[in-house]
Amino acid sequence: MSRTSKRSTIAFVILTSLIFLLIFRAVRITAIPWDLPYLTLGRELGPILGLIVQVLILVAILSVPIRLLVDSPKSISGSTPKKEWLVLLKKKETVGKILLGLVLAFMITISFSLVFVVQVSQAGTKIKAFIASNKDQNFPDYINDVSYFLNANVNNAYNRPEGAFKIDNEITSTLLDPYVMKSFGVSRADLIVYQGWGTCGQAAILIKELLHDAGYVTREAQFKNIDHQWAEVNYNGKWLIVDPWYIENFVEIQNLKNLTTEFQQASGVEVLYMNGTAIDASPEHGY
Numbered sequence: 001m002s003r004t005s006k007r008s009t010i011a012f013v014i015l016t017s018l019i020f021l022l023i024f025r026a027v028r029i030t031a032i033p034w035d036l037p038y039l040t041l042g043r044e045l046g047p048i049l050g051l052i053v054q055v056l057i058l059v060a061i062l063s064v065p066i067r068l069l070v071d072s073p074k075s076i077s078g079s080t081p082k083k084e085w086l087v088l089l090k091k092k093e094t095v096g097k098i099l100l101g102l103v104l105a106f107m108i109t110i111s112f113s114l115v116f117v118v119q120v121s122q123a124g125t126k127i128k129a130f131i132a133s134n135k136d137q138n139f140p141d142y143i144n145d146v147s148y149f150l151n152a153n154v155n156n157a158y159n160r161p162e163g164a165f166k167i168d169n170e171i172t173s174t175l176l177d178p179y180v181m182k183s184f185g186v187s188r189a190d191l192i193v194y195q196g197w198g199t200c201g202q203a204a205i206l207i208k209e210l211l212h213d214a215g216y217v218t219r220e221a222q223f224k225n226i227d228h229q230w231a232e233v234n235y236n237g238k239w240l241i242v243d244p245w246y247i248e249n250f251v252e253i254q255n256l257k258n259l260t261t262e263f264q265q266a267s268g269v270e271v272l273y274m275n276g277t278a279i280d281a282s283p284e285h286g287y
Contacts (some may be wrong), residue, residue, distance in 0.1 A: 003020070003076045004149075007017055008059060009097060009250050010065075011064070011065035011066075011093075012065065012097055012101075012103060013097050013100050013101045014064075014065040014104075015062070015065035015101075016097065016098050016100075016101025016103040016104075016105075017063075017101040017102070017104035017108065018061065018062060018105075019101070019214065020101055020102050020104075020105035021034075021105050021108060021109070023220045024109065028053045028173065028174045028175060029061060029174060029175050029176050030080055030113070030171040030175070030176040030177050031106055031167075031171055031174050031177055032109065032110050032112050032113050032171065032177055032180070033112040034037045034054075034116060035116075035167045035170055036112050036116045036119075036172065036183060036223075037054055038050060038051060038056075038165075038167075039131055039139035039167055039194070039195060040053050041054055041063055042162070043196055044166065046161075046163075047160050047161050047162035047165045047197075049186075050086070051165070057273065059249070062160075063272065067197070074285070084270075095132060099177060101263045102206075106255050108182060109176070112182045113176075113177070117180065117181070117184045117186055119194060120181075120186050120190050120194045121184070121185075121186060121190070122194070123153075123190045123191075123193035123194035124185070124186060124189075124190035124193075126153070127189055127190060127193060127209075127210070127213075128194060128213075129214050130145075130149050130210070134165065134214075134235045135144075135213075135215065135287050140250070141210065142211075142214065143211075143233075143242055143249050143250070144249075146207055146211065146240075146241045147207075147244035147249060149210065150203055150206055150244060150245075151244070153193045154192060154193065154195075154196060154197060154198050154202060154203065154206060155197040155198075156197075156198075156199070156203075156245055157198055157199050158199050158200065158245075159256075161199075162197045163197075163199050163264070165201060166195070166198055166199070166201075167191065167195050168188050168191040168192050168198070168205075168228075169197060169201075170201060171191060172188060172191075173185065187209060188205050188209070189205060189206045189209035189210070190221065192206050193206065198204055200228050200243075200245060201229045203229075203230075203231075203243070203244075203245050204220050204222075204229040204230050204243070205231075207242050207243075208220050208231040209232035211231065211233050211242070212274055214261065215285040216233050216234070216235070217233065217234040217270060218231060218232065218233050219231075219232050219239075219271045219274065220232070220271065220272045221241075221253075221269055221271045221272075221281065221285075222269065222270055222271075223263075223267075223268070223269055224268045224269065224270060224282075225266060225267045225268075226263075226265075226266050228246065230242070230243035230246070230247055231243065232253060232271065238252060239252070239253045239284065240252060241253060241256065249260065253281075253285050253286075254284065254285065254286050255263050255285060255286070256269070256285045257285060257286035258285055258286065266287065267287070268280060268282030268285070268286060269281050269282050269284075269285040270282075
């Protein structure tokens with residue numbers, strides 16, 4: 001095999017693997033190979049600029065194998081330089097090259113997943129250290145410290161550009177990534193703290209897990225027709241709202257409807273328990 005043919009083969013395999021990675025992302029098999037570099041850039045440059053830089057890097061990477069295939073010197077008998085890639089596709093060993101690209105795409109996915117798990121685990125360590133240091137406090141003090149932990153580690157992205165880029169939503173809705181996270185003991189709260197931004201949904205999930213892991217009975221609640229979520233904790237037989245970003249803490253749930261005019265217009269409330277059970281809790285909340 002000539003040097004040019006080897007170069008074309010390598011370029012073809014690289015291009016094929018990148019295409020497979022894009023397919024994995026499009027059909028929601030995995031998001032980590034794309035979300036890891038985006039998070040790394042987004043946390044340093046901001047969500048919008050980080051996305052722009054990631055796209056530019058992707059275009060640059062894709063352009064290399066494409067240029068090698070299209071503009072390589074004439075090396076296949078009877079073919080012109082710009083048709084060499086068509087000849088390559090017709091060769092019998094092309095199937096093997098495509099399979100090699102698929103294997104390479106899986107290897108990249110696994111490698112990025114392992115790096116992602118290592119980085120997110122650092123956020124998990126921070127959460128565990130916080131719980132271990134504060135869980136023995138009295139209930140009001142622990143709630144206040146949970147609110148402080150939220151504000152110190154997660155920026156409120158409501159009505160901000162990064163509100164559209166909630167990586168924990170992406171990862172937990174793919175086929176492969178939740179299994180990877182579960183296998184390595186990474187929770188959604190870990191993802192949120194590592195991400196460093198979120199809206200009410202991320203705040204509710206983090207608060208719910210911080211309270212649950214400290215031994216409290218918790219659940220997640222949301223309005224049926226208003227876009228807002230919050231955490232609730234059962235203390236002394238009463239469900240209390242813990243929502244430092246909007247509703248406030250220590251609000252008894254039956255008082256929710258009368259807090260604001262907006263809440264009076266809600267059609268009801270649904271809650272999700274830690275075991276995955278979802279129920280209509282409208283009567284409990286005064287609806």
